[in-house]
Amino acid sequence: xxxxxxxFQGLGTVVLKELSDQMSSIRIFVLELLVVALAVVSVALxxxxxxxxxxxxxxxxxxxxxVDNPPLPSFAGMLGFLIPLVAIGLGFDAISSEHNRRTLSxxxxxxxxxxxxxxxxxxxxxxTLGIMLLAxxxxxxxxxxxxLGVPPNGDEILRSLVFxxxxxxxxxxxxxxAMLLSIVFRSAATAALIALGVWLFFVFIWPxxxxxxxxVISPPDVRYVLLGLPTPGTIEMQQTLARFxxxxxxxxxxxxxLSPSTRALGPIYLEQLQGAVMGTALPLQQSxxxxxxxxxGLIASTIVLFVxxxxxxxxxxxxx
Amino acid sequence: MTDNVITAHGxxxxxxxxxxxxxxNFDVAKGEIFGLLGPNGxxxxxxxxxxxxxxxxxxxxxxxxxxxxxxEPLAVKRRVGYLPDSVGFYDYLTAAENLAYTARLMGFPAAxxxxxIMSALERVKLADVANKRVRTFSRGMRQRLGLAEIVMxxxxxxxxxxxxxxxxxQATVDFLGLIEQLKxxxxxxxxxxxxxxxxxxxxxxxxxxxxxxxxxxGSVPQLAKEVLGAGFIVEVDAVAPPGADLEARLLAVPGVTxxxxxxxxxxxxxxxxxxxxxxxxxxxxxxALSRLSVDAPSLEAIYTRYFxxxxxxxxxxxxx
Ligand SMILES: Nc1ncnc2c1ncn2[C@@H]1O[C@H](COP(=O)(O)OP(=O)(O)OP(=O)(O)O)[C@@H](O)[C@H]1O
Ligand SMILES: [Mg+2]
Numbered sequence: 001x002x003x004x005x006x007x008f009q010g011l012g013t014v015v016l017k018e019l020s021d022q023m024s025s026i027r028i029f030v031l032e033l034l035v036v037a038l039a040v041v042s043v044a045l046x047x048x049x050x051x052x053x054x055x056x057x058x059x060x061x062x063x064x065x066x067v068d069n070p071p072l073p074s075f076a077g078m079l080g081f082l083i084p085l086v087a088i089g090l091g092f093d094a095i096s097s098e099h100n101r102r103t104l105s106x107x108x109x110x111x112x113x114x115x116x117x118x119x120x121x122x123x124x125x126x127x128t129l130g131i132m133l134l135a136x137x138x139x140x141x142x143x144x145x146x147x148l149g150v151p152p153n154g155d156e157i158l159r160s161l162v163f164x165x166x167x168x169x170x171x172x173x174x175x176x177x178a179m180l181l182s183i184v185f186r187s188a189a190t191a192a193l194i195a196l197g198v199w200l201f202f203v204f205i206w207p208x209x210x211x212x213x214x215x216v217i218s219p220p221d222v223r224y225v226l227l228g229l230p231t232p233g234t235i236e237m238q239q240t241l242a243r244f245x246x247x248x249x250x251x252x253x254x255x256x257x258l259s260p261s262t263r264a265l266g267p268i269y270l271e272q273l274q275g276a277v278m279g280t281a282l283p284l285q286q287s288x289x290x291x292x293x294x295x296x297g298l299i300a301s302t303i304v305l306f307v308x309x310x311x312x313x314x315x316x317x318x319x320x
Numbered sequence: 321m322t323d324n325v326i327t328a329h330g331x332x333x334x335x336x337x338x339x340x341x342x343x344x345n346f347d348v349a350k351g352e353i354f355g356l357l358g359p360n361g362x363x364x365x366x367x368x369x370x371x372x373x374x375x376x377x378x379x380x381x382x383x384x385x386x387x388x389x390x391x392e393p394l395a396v397k398r399r400v401g402y403l404p405d406s407v408g409f410y411d412y413l414t415a416a417e418n419l420a421y422t423a424r425l426m427g428f429p430a431a432x433x434x435x436x437i438m439s440a441l442e443r444v445k446l447a448d449v450a451n452k453r454v455r456t457f458s459r460g461m462r463q464r465l466g467l468a469e470i471v472m473x474x475x476x477x478x479x480x481x482x483x484x485x486x487x488x489x490q491a492t493v494d495f496l497g498l499i500e501q502l503k504x505x506x507x508x509x510x511x512x513x514x515x516x517x518x519x520x521x522x523x524x525x526x527x528x529x530x531x532x533x534x535x536x537x538g539s540v541p542q543l544a545k546e547v548l549g550a551g552f553i554v555e556v557d558a559v560a561p562p563g564a565d566l567e568a569r570l571l572a573v574p575g576v577t578x579x580x581x582x583x584x585x586x587x588x589x590x591x592x593x594x595x596x597x598x599x600x601x602x603x604x605x606x607x608a609l610s611r612l613s614v615d616a617p618s619l620e621a622i623y624t625r626y627f628x629x630x631x632x633x634x635x636x637x638x639x640x
Contacts (some may be wrong), residue, residue, distance in 0.1 A: 005394040013424040021410075102408025108467070109372055109402035111394040111423040318374050319365065319404075 003113070009114035012056075014120025015127070022090065022128045023138045026253050031089045033043070035082050039136045045069035047147045049298075059281070061144045062150040062159060070170045075140065079167055080247055081203060086132065086173040088195040090125040091178030093188035093315065100186070105318045118313055121178060122306060129171040137164050158284055162257050166295060171249040172200075172302035173311050180309040183316065202245045210245075215237035246301055249294040256291035323350040325508050326371060327479055333366050340366050342532035343380065348510055353503055353517040356512040357623070364512040365405065368481055371510075372385075372402055385476065398426065401470025402514030405481040405512075407462060409456035415446055415465055418454060419472050425633040426473055426477075440472035443482050444498060457614035460491040467498055478502055480511040486517055490539075497520050520619040528626065536626065544617030547592060556586040556598050560607035569605050573597045584610075 022028050024115065046067045065075045072078065096187040098104040108114060137160060144152060152157075152160075172282070177198070181191035214237040242248045256262045259280035326348040332569045341363040347356045356364040365588050370373040371382060373396055382389055383408040389396045407612075409418045416437055423433040441447045444464040449457070455467065462485060470478045483499070484492045492515075499509055499522055518535030519526055520540055528536035528543075536543050544552075560566040570586055574597070578589040588594065595612050602609045 004392040009394065010425045010427075013421070017421055021412075024412075086638075100405065101405055101410065103410060105369075105404040106373060106402065106407055106469070107422075107425070108374060108406075109397055110422055111398040111427070113393070113424055211387075252520075319369065 003010065007113050008119065009116060009117040011116040011120050013122045014112070014116055016145045018121050018124030019127055022124060028128065032085045035086055035132065036136065038078055039075060042069055042157060043071065043140050043143050046075060049141060050148065051246045059156060060148055060150050060158040061141065062260070064140050064144050065160065065163065066258045070241060076163070076258060076305060077251070080250050080254070083167060083215065084199045087125070087129060087171050087174035088178045088192070088199065092182055092192045092195050093122045094179045094182045096182045096186050096188050096191060100188070106319055107236045113139070114313055118310060119308050122175060124173045126168065126172060127281065129175065130168055133164055135168050155284060159257050159260070162284070162288065163254060164290070166253045166257065166298070167299040169295060170240070170246060171217050173246045173298055173305065175310045176305035176309065180259055180305050180312070183309050200246045207242060207246045210241035211238050213241055218256060243297070246298060253291040253294035253298070256287050260287055262287065323347060325385055326510065327383045328380065331367065331370060331382055332379045333370060333375070334378045340532050341370070344534045346527050346534060348508060350508055352515040352524040353499065353508055353509040353511070353522050354524040356529060357514070357516070357519055357526050358625040359514070359552060360544060362527055362529035365481055366513065368479055371479060372400065375455045388393065399475060400477045401473050401475030401479045403470060403478070403483055405464040405485065409454040409462060409465060413451060414451045414453055415441065416450040418465065418475035419469055422469050423472060436472045440468040443471050444468045447453035457471040458509070459486050460488070463487065463495065464498070475507065477508045477510065480509065482512055484513065484515060492518065499529055505593045516623055519522065519551065523540045526619070528623070540619055541617060543622050547616060552590045552593055552617060554588040554590055554594055555600055555611070556588065556602065556609070557584055557614045558586065558602045558609045559584050559609040560605050564605040564607065566602065566605050566607055569588065570598060
């Protein structure tokens with residue numbers, strides 16, 4: 001059935017209202033403060049470490065993002081860990097709060113479609129996350145400039161901006177997921193708990209579980225075991241399983257973009273290339289090609305989750 | 321054609337098996353106040369949601385201001401104001417900010433918004449708390465703010481779902497006054513309620529819902545005639561000289577359908593207020609009139625009688 005008027009009438013209004021709500025929300029403020037604080041610490045540690053070691057690195061700026069700062073992970077690793085938290089914080093009660101405040105039927109009685117409300121909330125969340133990421137990017141690049149005293153080259157800036165976009169796609173997955181939960185569950189606490197549960201699952205459990213499952217599905221070959229080597233089939237299976245996690249997709253895409261010498265994404269290279277082996281750098285285009293499946297995976301997951309939420313929301317009763 | 325602004329033909333809503341609104345037909349003329357009455361769960365809110373296109377219509381046809389709310393919801397919602405039962409607002413925003421959001425969704429230009437909002441708030445006597453957060457508002461103030469939203473929109477039809485439930489007697493009277501004021505401005509009002517005396521006070525016509533069907537429809541005097549037989553009960557206390565058959569004389573008064581005598585008291589059932597004629601009849605019979613009183617037909621009586629009658633006939637059917 002054809003509907004009259006644009007599905008996105010009122011979209012801008014919703015985005016602005018949600019943005020202004022988020023800007024004045026204590027919850028979001030605290031989350032962002034946490035993320036920025038951790039980013040500052042991780043950059044400070046990275047700078048100290050880089051100052052001590054590789055001053056000759058042609059990709060010094062990118063190393064700021066990727067160098068490990070024990071006991072903390074690298075800046076990029078930290079983002080992989082924290083972005084879901086902020087996205088969940090932004091989205092877990094997006095729709096349920098309208099239900100519980102009983103504003104939903106009143107707002108939907110205005111001349112807008114549900115599409116505009118849902119899309120507006122999503123876009124506002126993405127804008128908030130984008131602003132946060134941009135602020136952190138400026139922080140890192142600025143710190144690199146002043147503390148290390150090396151002006152970044154164009155390729156580095158481009159790569160770090162691509163990294164920013166990938167991080168935004170990763171935000172999208174978690175925001176769409178959190179919003180889906182906010183549509184399905186009327187109780188914000190339930191949605192938050194489930195979202196955090198899934199987050200913890202992907203951070204702590206899935207990597208080990210993927211390896212265990214891989215051993216079961218594709219058992220190691222005795223010949224390799226006798227030689228003390230991992231079986232390629234098992235490794236491949238483990239990798240395939242691990243890639244069901246958005247966190248893994250993000251980590252791999254980031255690796256390809258921020259470590260220009262990455263030639264392939266696989267567990268074998270992952271170990272070798274984290275700073276240890278310096279191959280020749282690939283041009284950005286080639287790196288993008290390597291990361292492309294992961295990036296597409298992130299975008300596709302975002303779309304699937306958003307559409308799922310959309311379908312459920314369209315069929316939902318507005319009354320409380 | 322007619323100047324009906326709302327028409328419903330064979331309107332039906334089913335949730336899976338349960339038929340919640342069952343083949344109802346009604347029209348609302350421009351400028352009238354139309355009441356939906358009925359016990360809890362009778363289908364009033366569901367009917368209202370279908371008029372607004374906020375829930376799907378299972379079968380039948382609705383037209384609101386000439387538009388089909390399912391196909392052209394934006395056109396309907398632009399011209400119709402809705403006050404849901406237990407209306408909610410963004411309680412961290414002020415009254416004016418809440419209305420400003422609606423005004424933006426309506427697409428009013430910035431210059432017009434301010435003016436509309438202030439005059440609407442003045443109308444419902446909330447102008448002095450325009451910049452207070454809605455969090456601090458009482459139930460009555462929220463309800464008035466909901467009405468202010470409808471006024472601000474410049475709605476041609478106001479749909480109010482149980483607008484006075486939870487209000488104290490004075491607030492109720494004030495609120496009904498506001499509703500009547502809307503009517504004077506040419507706004508058509510459709511309201512639902514359980515509070516019979518209020519509905520009677522303001523409504524031109526009512527529809528009595530029961531288990532998803534409209535069982536009675538019309539103005540209160542019409543319904544009185546239909547259900548109570550005659551609407552008015554006039555009591556005459558008079559002493560007539562012996563021989564003057566006062567009972568017969570009273571029965572002869574046009575409009576009187578029955579006379580019951582108990583001592584010197586005559587109880588007349590009439591289709592209109594027959595007090596002047598009854599008094600004349602007493603005088604004509606040389607009687608001494610000592611008291612004359614009338615009971616206008618009350619919706620309460622109609623409602624009670626209707627359900628009594630129904631119970632009885634059901635009892636008979638069960639017994640058979
Ligand atoms: N989503 C739903 N699924 C199934 N049944 C529903 C749903 N929503 C409402 N109902 C049923 O529809 C019936 C009519 O509900 P409705 O809210 O229209 O009644 P109402 O006349 O407004 O009652 P009240 O005076 O209590 O507000 C009720 O029996 C209710 O249980
Ligand atoms: Mg109701």
